[in-house]
Every structure is written in structure tokens, then in C-alpha cells.
Amino acid sequence: MNEIFSATVIIGVLSSGIRLATPYLYAAIGETFGQRSGVLNLGVEGQMLLGAFASFYVALTTGSLVYGLLIAMLVGALMGLAMAYVTVNLHAEQGISGIGFYLFGLGMSELLFKMLLGTVETVKGFSVVPIPFLSQIPVLGEIFFQQNILVYIAFLLVPVAWFVLNKTTLGLKIRSVGENPEAADSLGVSVARIRYFTIILGGTLSGLAGASMSIALLNVFQQNMTSGLGFIAVALVYFGAWRPWGVLAGALLFSMVNSLQLWMQVLNVPIPSDIAVMLPYLLTIIVLVATVSRVRSPAALTKPFDRGD
């Protein structure tokens, strides 16, 4: 019991916590863009699963991790494109169509897995790239700067997303479309084009989120390997009050709890593993209940835009 408080274990928990935050970050930052423009995409989980499978399969067959990444992004983007068409052009109910896309991704990734692979295999995924000098810092270096490339990119994505949303004309358009699409439209901003952009961007990042699991974090593909992570990512956007830094805080909270429960299992802490595994999900509910009434969502979230012509 005492060993859980040893330095090695604490560093281990924090280090793997940082690593585990990667898929949350990609998916939730992508979802943030979509929701800031007024589109709730519940299909994140499905996009992640297909992205995870596609990247794994391509990496396995071609031996190229870069091809794996690209195909994951492409698959995610295509699913985003379909989602955009359904919600923007056809004005479909966003929540329901999102669930449809989730089920499609779930089923399709399973089917492809059975047809093309059949058994669980492993690939050699992205390896750790220590950052010169920084990785030498005691404790901190080990926690933050001895990770794989996808981890670094995920964390860099946070300030980039913040910058795009708050300091660029594109970000201004995205925010206005999510708050008052009629106003944006009256000033010549194409609501449809902005929403297409954010949904496809979200899909691309969700695909990456899947790839970060199958060819960087775990280096395997299993059916339903995301097990609800994509839905937690959607919840994180609410938790983070639609702000990239808030999303980062949420992602870290969840990944740390996750990491802790994994280590607890490894160290045989006498807590039933079922309970431990439940922790992050329990936390989702508690945190959402505690935060959701506190912040205001984008006013046009889930509302299709129709000029009425």
C-alpha cells in the first residue's frame, strides 16, 4: 500500500496520465471547434474507432506510421464531411445523427477488423522522442518531455486552438456562427461553409485521436477499443466551458484518474477492479452535474440554420 506513494509510482502515474490525455485532447479540441460553431457531434467515438482501425491497418500493412496517421485523418475527415452534409444541408437533428455515425463507426471498424485481420496483432507504434535538454530535468523531464510525438502535438494543439478561436478572423466567424447565425449571415459570413469547416476539422482530429490510441498509446486494435472515450471527450467540451484551456484541464483530470486506477490495478491495491475502471465515468457524471449549469453554451448549439428563403 505504501508503494503507491513512492516517487517512482507518482512519476509513473503522472507520466502515463500525460500520455493518456492525448486521445481526449485531439477529440475534445476538435469537438470544441464544432460546438463553438453550433454543431454537436456525438459521432466522435465512431470517428475515433474507424480512425484507429484505419491507421492500425495501414501501419501494419505498409509499415509506415505516417501513412497510418494520414489515413486516420482522411477517414475522420470523410466522416466529418458526411456529418456536415446531414446536419447542415439536410437539417437533421444533430444528437440523433451523431449517434448514427457512432454506430456506423463502431460496426464498420468491427467488420473491417474481422474481414481484414481477424486476430489481435500488434504494430511497432510511435516511439518516445525525448526532447533535448528538457527531458534531462529531474522528475519534470520524465513526466512531460519523454513522450511520443503525438503527445507533444496534442498539447501544442491547445494554445493553437485558443489562438485560432480568439485571435483570427476565422475564429471570430466560428464563434459568431455558433452564437447567432442570423447575424453572421446578415454580414455575409457563410454559415454553411464555417460549419462544414469545423465539422470536418473535428472529424480529422477525432481520426487522429483514434490513431493516437492504436499506433502510439496501445499499438493494437481491438473491437470497441475506445470504450466510451469519445463520449467523454464530448463531455469534456462542456466541462471546459467550450474553451481549449478548460478542455485541457478536463482532459488532464480524466487521464490522471484513469492513470491512477491503472496503476492501482498494477500494484494490486485492494479495490475491486470493476470499481476502479468505473471511476473516470463516475467522475464524468459528477463533474458534468457540477459544471453544466455554471456556464452558458453557444446559443445556437444543435440548432440548424435556415435563412427562411
Add this chain to the structure above:
Amino acid sequence: MSDNTLPSGHTRINSLEMRNITKRFPGVLANSNVDFDVRAGEVHALLGENGAGKSTLMKVLYGLYGPEEGEIYLNGKPITIESPTDAINQGIGMIHQHFMLVETLTVAENVALGLPSSRGFLTDLDRVSERILELGKIYGLDIDPNAYIWQLSVGQQQRVEIIKALYRGAALLILDEPTAVLTPQEVNEFFVIMRQMVADGHALIFISHKLHEIMDICDRVTVLRDGRKIGTKIIADITKSELANWMVGREVSMTRELEDIPLGPARLQLENVTCKSDRGTPALRGVSLDVHSGEILGVAGISGNGQRELAEAITGLRDVTGGTIHLEGQDVTNFRPGVLTERMLSYIPEERMKDGMIKDFSIAENMILREHHKNPFANKGFLMLKTIAKHSDVLIDRFRVKTPSRDTKAGNLSGGNIQKVVLAREISRQPRVLIAAQPSRGLDVGATEYVHAQLLEQRGNGTAIMMISEDLDEIMGLSDRIAVICEGELMGIVPRDEATPEKLGLMMAGVAPEEA
């Protein structure tokens, strides 16, 4: 500065002409061969009843609607406007009736939205702010570029809208009912700005159905009725009542006599009623009053002094925290709305779009909302669709609701027709007590006249009516007695023949009637 340049630095529009504009919606001919023109240095009023096609015509001009037929000429040359961007590029700006502002953004962000930035893909809000202050100085529009929209008053938000248009180089401004949301003081300030803009060479199109405003500020007026142009006249050549008759297409009586009705027993009695506002602060502080059969009790007051809470306390929509309410002698304090409905209390709510009907329901469905569960509209839980259809046809006819059919969604009707649907539902059941809150707000002359006539007919039938209104003309024109409310307290009740606007105004400001 040459003659052809505006103080904002943009080129003026000497003339703009719309010819033969026709615009159809499913089941409605919104504009039928309409001609309209406006010149630099004038205010041209567009007048018509609700649903006459004013907003449609202007949305065509601003590129929000594509017309089926018609041409637009700018300075004599034909142009095409297919989107708001086209309109903006031609120097046309529009101030919408419902502001097109993003509340969570700052003034500068709202102004910059959709425009190319001088820093490429980065925003240049500091430069935008400078230009906003510059324009503000030229046109007398004082505004803080860094303020968030939600922090601004309605009048200030309107200034942001004007600056937005000027920033984009608008030489012609379409003002769609700009005064509807303003207080009288704000209207005066707004007119000063309008006069300044006209003097500087802007062309303004002013949509309103407040006749005195049109007489006050406009040079010419064009009247639309049922989507057709009736004509254009110079304001100096026409009187206010001629204008009213011309718009409605018949004689309109602007004042009316109340017929003598013997006062019946008190049907609604409030005794020391208190209740709280949405924020939990005291909204009513011990209000006592009676409303008798066959009278209209007007409740006057400045907006937000407890009128809404008063109506909701009586109709069971808000908890009464103290005092009692009696309906026909029986204590009904804190009874649920359903029970009060059974006891024949009717309510015309202030927010008719939100509280008075269900937008996505058909007219027929809206007309039976209050009694949908009872015979003859329902039998053992089944809706009697034929009866409901017949009932709504009768009411549509009797209340002259302008609609393609009884199956039209209520949300697609114009404001006046929506109010007629609410009125039809609430009045046709022969209520014992009727609470009418702001019954003519936002309605045009013809619809207002109609609503008033209906209220007076109810009075004649012996209904006890409480009419809450912020419009003093309406209060003094219709009420037998006038109760004045200020900060949730009843300042006093004045009989009709003792009421003057001055006296009521002082009481509304909190002065006791003996001193007023």
C-alpha cells in the same frame, strides 16, 4: 470633400429604384409588382399593416430573399443583389427589427465580423476600434468599442447596428421598425441621428407603423397593403388621419366613446397580494384592488414595475407569497392555472409568441389549447378533429385572421394575426374575468383598433377585464378606472374622467395621487 462623398468617406447613393418586385412564399404572395425608390438626403417611409409585405420587400433589397421578378437600379444602372454581401458592396445597409448582434462578442468584434482584416487572417480589432470611435465622433454615436453587447442597453445596441452599417460604407440605410424597441427618450435621440445622416446625404428607408413618427421624420411615404403598392405621397401633403385611412383602406376611428354599462359585482378581488420576481426580489408589495363585471380596469406603469408579476400571480403562473385573490367570491389564491381555466378566467399574455401559443402547432390546435381536453373538442381522450376544424374555421372567420388555412403553423403568421388567434381562443369561451397584458403591443393601427373593439365588446357582455398596458393612449382610451403601479405598489386608482396624462405620469413615477 466632393459633393458625392459622405462624411464616412464613402460614395453616396443618389437614387435607388426597385421596379416590379414580386416575391412568393408557399401559399402567400408577399410582394406583387411593387415599385419603390429612395434618394440621397431623404427619409422615405414604408408603411403598411402587419403582413403587408414591408419586411419582405426590404429583405429583397438587402439580398436575403431572391425575388421571382423585378429589377433594382442604383443611380440609374441595373444591379443584381443576390446576398447581403452584394448589398453591402453596393452601399446598402440594414438595421433589422431584431438586432443582428452576437451578444457574447464585443462591439468591435461585431463590427469586424465578416470583413477582411488588415492583418490577413489575424483580427485587427484595435484598428477597428479606432475607426468606430472616429465614426462615432462624426455621426454623434457614442459607444465603447470594447463593451460586450450584452452589457449595452437596447438604444446603445441600435447604435452599434448603425455603426456596423456605416463602417461597411452604407450610403443607404434600411431601418426596419427601429423605434419599436426604444423608450420615448431614445426615440428622440435616434431621430437626431437620423436627421444628421440625412443632412449628410444618406438615403434612409424607415419602416414603422407609428404614424406620428412618420409624420415627424419622413419626407415621403409609400403604403403597402396585402403585398401591393397603394401609392407614394409627400408627407407635407397629407394628414395623420388621412394616412391611417389610406394604410388600412377604410375609415379608422382613432378615439372612441365608452358606452354606459351598469357596473356589476366585483368578480376579481385582490387583497394585499405580494409575490416575488424571477430573481427573488419583492415584485408586488401588497396590492389590493377589485375588478367588476362590465368594466375595464386599466393598469398603467413604466415597464418592469410589477405588471408582469401581477398578471402571472392572478393567472396562477406565479406563487403568491402573501394576501388573497378571490374569483367571484371564492378564494383562489395559488390555484393552478388549469383550475382557474375551469372557473372561466382567460388570459392574453404579454409575450404572445412565447406564452400565448405554440408556434409549431397549427392555428386550429392553438385555438383549442385551453379546452382541448373537454367536450366538444375531446371525447373520452380522443380529439374530435371535425369539431375542432369547424370551431377554428368559425373563429378564423369571426376574428378575421388572415391565414392560408387553419392548418398553417401559428408561428408563420404576422404579429397582428397571432394576437387575433390568442384573442379568439381567450374571448370565444365567454370568460368571467379576462386579464389582457399589453394587448396591442407591436400591432398596427388596424389590428389595434380591432383588438380594442373586441375588448369593449367583452366589457359590454359583462366580463370583468383587467388591461395592463404601458401605452397611455390605450389606457386612457379604454379604461373605466385606471390603477397606477410603481415598484410593485399600487399608487392609487383614478376614475376615467379624472385621469390626465400628466397626473398618470406623475403617479407612474411614484408620486401619490393626492399630490399628483
